[in-house]
Amino acid sequence: MxxxxxxxxxxxxxxxxxxxxxxxxxxxxxxxxxxxxxxxxxxxxxxxxxxxxxxxxxxxxxxxxxxxxxxxxxxxxxxxxxxxxxxxxxxxxxxxxxxxxxxxxxxxxxxxxxxxxxxxxxxxxxxxxxxxxxxxxxxxxxxxxxxxxxxxxxxxxxxxNPIVIEHLKLLRALRNQTPTVDITFIVRVWGGNNEVEGSEHCLRLLEAVAKSKRSKFLLAYLVGGDIKSMTTRLEKAGIAYTMEPIPPKLLWEHTARSRLSIIRLGMHHCVPWRMCDQLALGSCTVLDQHPKTQWTVPLVEGEHYLSLNTSTSPDQPVAMDTEYRLIPSLLEEFLGNPKKVVATARASRNYFDEILDxxxxxxxxxxxxxxx
Incomplete structure (x- = not known):
């Protein structure tokens, strides 16, 4: 037929x-x-x-x-x-x-x-x-x-993410870059029902990742709330920050040159648009927590992403203190298994090409x- x-x-x-x-x-x-x-x-x-x-x-x-x-x-x-x-x-x-x-x-x-x-x-x-x-x-x-x-x-x-459409050739070309750092975490500091209450979670994630002894590139994009207080905390932790949007190509280049790339769920706890970029790049993505939403073909932990196991919700914008304290050891565990990191990156690339293209x-x- x-x-x-x-x-x-x-x-x-x-x-x-x-x-x-x-x-x-x-x-x-x-x-x-x-x-x-x-x-x-x-x-x-x-x-x-x-x-x-x-x-x-x-x-x-x-x-x-x-x-x-x-x-x-x-x-x-x-x-x-x-x-x-x-x-x-x-x-x-x-x-x-x-x-x-x-x-x-x-x-x-x-x-x-x-x-x-x-x-x-x-x-x-x-x-x-x-x-x-x-x-x-x-x-x-x-x-x-x-x-x-x-x-x-x-x-x-x-x-x-609609911005991916015009940049597919570039994103695929950035795959398989030689890593220059172990961890990259570039995050817009915001979130929650009012776009501000989720900021504390972002800051605590940054502060926890900063405690890792591995090489890393951390950058906080500050868009609202008590900017002065935030910059004081970030400076104390040795974390760079900016009040200007990060150009997508620069974001992707940093991501492509990192063994692990950390992102968080979106403002309303959705799987963010950036996950689309991460998969297109073939990155080993580390989410701040397990997705609360489901795609047509579900993302599988340990196959398409790794998780820091923090837990927030619309009613609870900040995770438990113990969950943030465990982040450095979790990152060390991930990086201590380089075969798993490479396999996750490969599965991410395949997911994009076969499913999300x-x-x-x-x-x-x-x-x-x-x-x-």
Missing amino acids: TRLDKTHVTNVQAKSFPFDFWYEWYQKYYRQGLRLYLAEQGGNLNITSTARFPAVLRSLAAFRDSYTAGRLLGPLAPLSKSVANNVARLFGSDDRSTTPLVGEYLFRLSDGRELKVCIDSHDSGELTSSDLAKVNDIYFKTNYWKRDSYDRRVIPLFNC PKQVGRQICETVLSW
């Missing part, structure tokens, strides 16, 4: 909202995956929008929501956002997503069926739109909490829709 004899996806229609920067950004990886996979299968992805000047609106949205522009403009930033919104109205910016960060898709199959599908890419484990979950056939959730009870139509999906993500989305 040939492929054409089987039911397959012939077309996917994706809604686009050019003036909703974050909607477009959070759906980018999944759209690219569908585009690549469908093209290989003889199908196609169509992006639909009611906007008359999508390119103009997209540029205005990127400027309005740009961190760099906001920093440069300083006190004028709110005014610039207002100007961008007013200019956008002239170009028909009434085009709005039903719910922010929830992509809406229509899958057309070769047997004539049509299936309505959503991709909820919000960091929270809660459904961003219970209304869309009720009226769609499938509701993919990128941060699918293992502990929660979802409707049968809610299905776990990977949490994918954009085209592979598109394939799995389509296969899930067809199995439904």
